[in-house]
Amino acid sequence: MDDDLLLVEDLLLVLLDDDGGHIHGEGMLYAILGGAVIVELAQRGLVRTDSGQTVEVVPGATPPADPLLRAAFDTIATKRRLVLTRIAEIGPSLREDVLDRLEERGLVARSRERVLGFIPVTRLRTLDSTHEDAVVARLRAVLVDGEQPDARTAALAALLWASDQLPALHARIPWTNDVASRALALQQGDWGASAVDVYVAGVLAATVSVSTAVAAAAASGTASS
Template identity: 45%
Template sequence: MLIVEDLLLLLLDDETGTPAKAGTLPYALGGAVLVELAMLGRVDTAKGNLLTGAQVTAVGDGPLPDPLLQEAYDEIARKPRSVQTLLLKIGGGLWDTVVERLIAQGQIRRESKRVLGLFRTTRLPAADTGHEAELRRVIRAVLVDGAEPDPRTAAIIALLSGSGALPELRPLIAWSGDVHRRAKELEKGHWGAAAVGTAVARTAAAIAAASAAASAAVITTTVTS
């Protein structure tokens, strides 16, 4: 499974299929794809200025192992752009794509029904929780027990932390100062190969900034309505 698939699986409530941090989900999904490309050595993130943030450039050649990654890479290869721009460009249309992939894999299922005989509602509850349970076990081992993460787990935790969704995972992690500190260390790229850690840190920072801006916009709209 791709990192973006694991990330969405973790964010979805097992009973309702409602994602945590739904308003900022496109940024997290786009970030997951950027991170996977960075871990494959197919994008480079150079530090930009304060206005534009880190710039992402496509590097390397040859086909990628998954069409979702290939489509994102081809978009990046068109021209270098900031992480913030690419998060929404790549992640904006990923919800439907990744949901369908998770359904096809048997990780979640689609349930549709009518409410009051009029309105059709759709839920996306878990279908097979084995893979997700293992993901949560490994994440908890890293954050709570202090286990050393593999690069993939570190990247997933960094994305969850950057998006602000980590405290909302179900079942809840026993949140503490040590857990928060460890998550922030991984979010800042303090692990693994320097180039990959830097790419993850810059992507997580962009997700955090985009999520904060989106949340502020929602609050402003609510207050002024």
């Protein structure tokens, strides 16, 4: 198991459908991954929130050595801004950046093909599931068996729940009332979470609500036309 993978890398591995080759939550992936990066910075004591809505670098904090975290840290260091704004700034490039890192580690592979001879598509597949299996096992222990979570697993479960992606993992983490209750409690910070962690999860939950409302409105408009 690669213990030095970032939270955002764990998250993308879990969201990658090993059979279908697609990523769950693709439509809001920028927010999910951007949120994970900010949560990791907060857990490392590098960023903080004062009002629960804005995020800033902790005075005197040493920039992280990891280039992906450093880029986010430098963005946040410019000035105090809303967490939602920072997610929108940090998130869009993360899909490809994280996939690059996972591919370099030999965990996933991308292949470029053409459908119908001319439509370019990129296929994703898992090459080595050892680390991913260990991450899922920790999630199951917390969400299914009710074990006490470490901060990293709690944050991962909270992000999956808040982004509405936990049900998509039902083949590996059974979707039950108990699992939903435990995940909701983690999203609400029932594990000693920082204010940043809780607010990021709230932003993701709000993003899901807005996306659902927009999709419903669009469907309603199509049906009535």
